[in-house]
Amino acid sequence: MDIATLAFSALYQFGDAFAFLVLSACGLAVIFGMMGVINLAHGEFIMCGAYVTAATVHAGLPLPLGILCGTLASAFVGVLVELLVIRHLYERPLDTIVATWGLSLIATQGTLILVGSTMAGVGTPFGSFQVGAYSYSIYRIVLFVAALAVLAALYALFNWTRFGVLARATIQVPHMAAALGVDTRLIYSLTFACGAGLAGLAGGLYAPTMTLVPTMGATFIMEAFVTVVIGGADVFLGTAPAGGILAIVKSGMTSWQGQLFGQIGLLIAVIIVVRVLPKGISGFVLRERT
Amino acid sequence: MTRSGLRGLRAAALTGTLVLASGAFAAENPxxxxxxxxxxxxxxxxxxxxxxxxxxxxxxxxxxxxxxxxxxxxxxxxxxxxxxxxxxxxxxxxxxxxxxxxxxxxxxxxxxxxxxxxxxxxxxxxxxxxxxxxxxxxxxxxxxxVPEQQFSTLIPYMMQTYGKKVYTLAADYNFGQISAEWVRKIVKENGGEMAGEEFIPLGVSQFSQSIQNIQKAKPDFVVTLLVGTAQASYYEQAASANVNLPMASSVNVGQGYEHKRFKPPSLKDMYVTTNYIEEIxxxxxxxxxxxxxxxxxxxxxxxxxxxxxxxxxxxxxxxxxxxxxxxxxxxxxxxxxxxxxxxxxxxxxxxxxxxxxxxxTIYLAKVGADHSISFPKVWEDxxxxxxxxxxxxxxxxxxxxxxxxxxxxxxx
Missing domain, CATH: 3.40.50.2300 (Response regulator)
Incomplete structure (x- = not known):
């Protein structure tokens, strides 16, 4: 087997792990990393996106539009959740754990009762291609590109737009932002909706490749929290390098020793990073800069 | 209401309860x-x-x-x-x-x-x-x-039909580990060889690397002993990567009706030994x-x-x-x-x-390209x-x- 084939396969596996980590984590990076709300219902926002995507595709919409619907539906649910529950708990971060955990239980069981134990899949589009002895799914490349696009969009949103600047100001020093005339309540709502929508986007993008069941969010949540915890508070400077490092560890260990060691490697990498850089990667990068 | 009428009502109510009570007593203990x-x-x-x-x-x-x-x-x-x-x-x-x-x-x-x-x-x-x-x-x-009913029928059939190199992909807990041991034993008894084995922790839903490991080992068919809804994502992902190998299983279709849940043809050429499914x-x-x-x-x-x-x-x-x-x-x-x-x-x-x-009675169920079920073989008793x-x-x-x-x- 020649070097090019091996290199491509390693790159593909890295990209695949990177896409999964980044897409599962970016919504949480906004809600948990930036806003400090420990959102245990993150997986259920992902599930919501996946279900709405599948339902709209079954109803006849093309997949990209379905994913858009899934994203918007999750964002809308995010606004509702923020208005009804999270808004009252910004001063009590530990209570958000209980509240969001309760929400996640309600969402999982509610979906089971209302929609049933499974939902029919929609099938992965685009087919496959061959490199050397291996064949690969084209959609996995699409996921990787989508992860890069989401990261770029988040960077642009929080650094180059008025909303992004106001959101960062509001979250860093809320009373100063309010004194300068910013509607901080609205900004909090919109930021939370943005995080929920990103979770829905992850769900929509992965919906064609996975079993659609009420508990599907649980398969994302470990990777999401791990990536955000080692990434730190900055959405772009944290999530991107954290996703990169963890993807290298995970895909390397998995190809060497199988899935179990991939998971073990992932968690050991997290322990080491958190021990060495308690504020996460972005905390380290930003301290160096100032 | 007159006094007698009231008494009658009370009596009726009383007998009513008595009837109910005796009815409950008459029935045997459940x-x-x-x-x-x-x-x-x-x-x-x-x-x-x-x-x-x-x-x-x-x-x-x-x-x-x-x-x-x-x-x-x-x-x-x-x-x-x-x-x-x-x-x-x-x-x-x-x-x-x-x-x-x-x-x-x-x-x-x-x-x-x-x-x-x-x-x-x-x-x-x-x-x-x-x-x-x-x-x-x-x-x-x-x-x-149990395995002597499901595997000692399924594995020899698969080896005769497709070849003697076998790859096992199993859930990583007692069921998957012991079932994989049975597969190993039966493959060896029938003169085949194991091209590889991988055990997947429960709850894992991403299989790109496992799919590549299977392609690297070039087996004639894959024994999938995957359990739970998260692991069922394997079929969709393997199909989209065009693995295109026959699969054999003791748990799929017969339990999780994956052929109904996934879009065809992701379960094409899946063979399952089961004692019942609704298509029989x-x-x-x-x-x-x-x-x-x-x-x-x-x-x-x-x-x-x-x-x-x-x-x-x-x-x-x-x-x-x-x-x-x-x-x-x-x-x-x-x-x-x-x-x-x-x-x-x-x-x-x-x-x-x-x-x-x-x-x-063990039925060999085969999933077709359109996810319809046929039964190439039935073993009785x-x-x-x-x-x-x-x-x-x-x-x-x-x-x-x-x-x-x-x-x-x-x-x-």
């Missing part, structure tokens, strides 16, 4: 059946049908006069796909609800979690699930199929399916565990009526006679007295012979243990 199955969580898709099947059988039995004239009462708890819930509820049904028998468990991890409690409180439990085999325990009756085209099977759909019109699929659970209740009825008691020792004397059999939806089944496991041959004999001795090919019962 026979209590504990039902511990997963109605939520990762396994729910495969197991809600078991609860429905038990409800269906109980309703039929109660309509026909109960068991020995005693009505059947279900005590149902949702075990939430969680092993600790099984232990909690098993204690509750045995100690507080004082049930006569328990039908419990989907995953082998949950069965091994509750089995010591059944042994400790001297209970009586039915495990109505296919599994990795080897449980030699007088407190248990197993109505599900016999009059008995059709009749069972019609009754099931009449009571539960929204049931997505009637799988092998639903049939196991349904027939288990009828077998229990037969045992109790022949033993004239719900006492486990009396019932085991009936099992020891070796003729506890019935005509089930799948065909004739009998309980083997040595292992308290059940003989089955396949016995659960391994435990008995290895030395487990519950009519003589009850070791309350689980054995595997590499850890057989001790020789006397």
């Amino acid at each position: 026979i209590k059946l504990g039902v511990l199955e997963d109605q939520s969580g990762d396994f729910a898709a495969a197991t809600i049908g078991k609860v429905h099947a038990i409800q269906l059988a109980a309703e039929e039995i109660n309509k026909a006069g109960g068991i020995m004239g005693r009505p059947l009462e279900l005590v149902t708890y949702d075990t939430q796909s969680d092993n600790t819930r099984y232990q909690e509820f098993m204690r509750r049904v045995l100690q507080r609800d004082k049930v006569d028998v328990v039908f419990a468990g989907f995953s082998s991890a949950s069965r091994e979690a509750y089995r010591p409690i059944v042994d400790q409180f001297n209970g009586f439990a039915f495990y109505n699930n296919q599994y990795e085999g080897g449980v030699c325990d007088g407190h248990m009756v197993v109505t599900g199929a 085209d016999t009059p008995k099977s059709k009749e069972f399916l019609a009754k099931f759909k009449a009571k539960f019109p929204n049931e997505p699929y009637v799988n092998q565990e639903a049939e196991n659970s349904y027939l288990a209740l009828y077998l229990y009825k037969q045992m109790v009526e022949r033993a004239k008691s719900t006492n486990r020792d009396e019932i085991r004397k009936v099992i020891a006679m070796g003729d506890v059999c019935m005509e089930a939806p799948e065909g004739k089944v009998c309980i083997d007295p040595k292992s308290q496991h059940m003989s089955h 396949i016995k659960p012979y391994w435990l008995g041959e290895a030395g487990c004999d519950l009519t003589k001795k009850d070791p309350m243990a689980q054995y595997t090919p590499s850890n057989p019962p001790p020789k006397p």
